[in-house]
Amino acid sequence: MDTPWLDRRQLRAWIRLRAVLELLPGVLDAQLRRDSGLTEFEYYTLAMLSEAPGRTLRMTELAQQTNATLPRLSHVVTRLEGRGLLERVPCPEDRRAINARLTDHGWAKVRQAAPGHVATVRHHIVDVLTDEQLDQVTAISDAILAELDPSRAVAALYTRYDEASDGDDGSPDDAEARRRDGRTDSSQA
Amino acid sequence: MDTPWLDRRQLRAWIRLRAVLELLPGVLDAQLRRDSGLTEFEYYTLAMLSEAPGRTLRMTELAQQTNATLPRLSHVVTRLEGRGLLERVPCPEDRRAINARLTDHGWAKVRQAAPGHVATVRHHIVDVLTDEQLDQVTAISDAILAELDPSRAVAALYTRYDEASDGDDGSPDDAEARRRDGRTDSSQA
DNA sequence: AGAGCAAACTTGTCGCTACAACTATTCCTG
DNA sequence: CAGGAATAGTTGTAGCGACAAGTTTGCTCT
Numbered sequence: 470m471d472t473p474w475l476d477r478r479q480l481r482a483w484i485r486l487r488a489v490l491e492l493l494p495g496v497l498d499a500q501l502r503r504d505s506g507l508t509e510f511e512y513y514t515l516a517m518l519s520e521a522p523g524r525t526l527r528m529t530e531l532a533q534q535t536n537a538t539l540p541r542l543s544h545v546v547t548r549l550e551g552r553g554l555l556e557r558v559p560c561p562e563d564r565r566a567i568n569a570r571l572t573d574h575g576w577a578k579v580r581q582a583a584p585g586h587v588a589t590v591r592h593h594i595v596d597v598l599t600d601e602q603l604d605q606v607t608a609i610s611d612a613i614l615a616e617l618d619p620s621r622a623v624a625a626l627y628t629r630y631d632e633a634s635d636g637d638d639g640s641p642d643d644a645e646a647r648r649r650d651g652r653t654d655s656s657q658a
Numbered sequence: 659m660d661t662p663w664l665d666r667r668q669l670r671a672w673i674r675l676r677a678v679l680e681l682l683p684g685v686l687d688a689q690l691r692r693d694s695g696l697t698e699f700e701y702y703t704l705a706m707l708s709e710a711p712g713r714t715l716r717m718t719e720l721a722q723q724t725n726a727t728l729p730r731l732s733h734v735v736t737r738l739e740g741r742g743l744l745e746r747v748p749c750p751e752d753r754r755a756i757n758a759r760l761t762d763h764g765w766a767k768v769r770q771a772a773p774g775h776v777a778t779v780r781h782h783i784v785d786v787l788t789d790e791q792l793d794q795v796t797a798i799s800d801a802i803l804a805e806l807d808p809s810r811a812v813a814a815l816y817t818r819y820d821e822a823s824d825g826d827d828g829s830p831d832d833a834e835a836r837r838r839d840g841r842t843d844s845s846q847a
Numbered sequence: 848a849g850a851g852c853a854a855a856c857t858t859g860t861c862g863c864t865a866c867a868a869c870t871a872t873t874c875c876t877g
Numbered sequence: 878c879a880g881g882a883a884t885a886g887t888t889g890t891a892g893c894g895a896c897a898a899g900t901t902t903g904c905t906c907t
Contacts, residue, residue: 473780474776475776475779475780475784478789478792478793478796479784479792481792481796482784482787482792482793482795482796482799483779483783483784485795485796485799485800485803486783486795486799487702487725488725488799488803489799489802489803489806490679490682490683491724491725491726492725492803492806493679493802493806494679496806513676535680536676536677536680536681537680584662587662587663587664588662590664590672591662591664592805593802593805593806594672594675594802595664595668595671595672597801597802597804597805598671598798598801598802600667602794602797602798602801603667603668603670603671604667604671605791605794605798606671606674606675606798607667607670607671607674608791609787609791609794609795610671610674610675610677610678611674612786612787612791613678613682613782613783613786613787614674614677614678614681615786616781616782616786617678617681617682617685617782
């Protein structure tokens with residue numbers, strides 16, 4: 470078994486990507502913690518719920534959308550439930566399943582936290598990249614995810630943001646969240 | 659403050675990048691844990707030492723090269739020291755400072771772990787991307803890191819893998835290459 | 848129909864990381 | 878050449894995530 474080492478180009482790309490992998494999550498997390506008392510993961514959990522029809526999702530589905538394992542999600546949901554941001558509701562159709570539903574308090578929390586978080590994402594990622602590079606990020610991530618997640622579990626979510634629908638993907642809550650797209654900013658670089 | 663929401667292209671890129679950020683570390687970690695009993699971070703700690711002159715680095719420098727905070731590194735080094743993979747040596751020049759030095763056992767460990775890890779990186783990243791995309795990864799990461807790390811602390815390391823020197827591809831086995839080249843480095847920095 | 852298996856969650860434990868002190872040197876500046 | 882600030886590390890604690898069981902419900906096959 471001969472193991473081909475990485476050449477300079479490959480190594481350079483990897484080292485840098487690794488640095489991003491290491492540093493970026495901490496920055497995003499810190500901002501949300503500071504400004505909203507939420508983990509980045511907690512935020513996305515709430516955010517995914519806020520976009521779902523009826524602000525409700527089954528645990529498994531929510532886990533997929535947040536790229537989390539079920540045990541992890543379960544723990545997080547327990548904490549969020551304790552803080553009154555969401556609630557567990559037994560699923561009538563399948564009694565094994567549990568629906569996580571965003572409370573009004575949780576909804577308010579997301580709405581309060583969103584602008585700051587989006588601003589951070591903008592500041593650290595979107596604004597420093599060109600439109601072309603953003604598309605490259607999409608393509609590169611797709612390639613990596615295809616290998617990383619052969620079952621295409623993540624696909625369900627991340628296909629959602631393709632140029633698929635012209636209308637909306639449906640839900641009223643969703644529409645409300647999306648309505649904020651309205652801004653026209655010809656972002657600086 | 660206008661609500662700076664993300665448009666479709668931006669959101670798509672971000673959602674996917676986020677998925678990579680979430681999933682990739684776990685995969686790399688799992689492989690190293692399984693095959694070598696090392697965390698990805700532990701591996702890189704050892705790897706950075708293995709590349710350093712005399713297989714020795716000061717804690718602060720090592721922290722920078724691994725993108726870690728000092729407290730984190732300190733804990734990790736304590737654990738690795740307990741396992742005999744490296745040792746703390748007081749720095750003669752500055753009595754506040756501590757040198758972390760790779761032991762022979764640690765050296766062997768890195769050499770044993772490297773091929774599997776590189777194979778994983780290859781499999782999940784390098785092999786699924788074109789050369790062009792690899793360069794895009796470099797450029798994009800650079801842009802993000804420049805904003806993320808204004809002090810350019812990371813720069814010290816990741817500049818190292820530019821087309822600067824020859825014979826310096828920076829792999830953990832790099833030190834081996836140096837030995838082959840007869841570049842024997844004694845005495846610490 | 849009932850046995851066996853899979854799916855959907857939960858729970859408990861352990862290890863790692865961030866954050867916040869704290870100690871010990873060295874640098875700097877009047 | 879004091880004395881305060883900055884630098885280099887360590888340590889303690891609290892909290893989150895991974896992993897491994899465990900439980901309940903649904904599915905399937907003969």
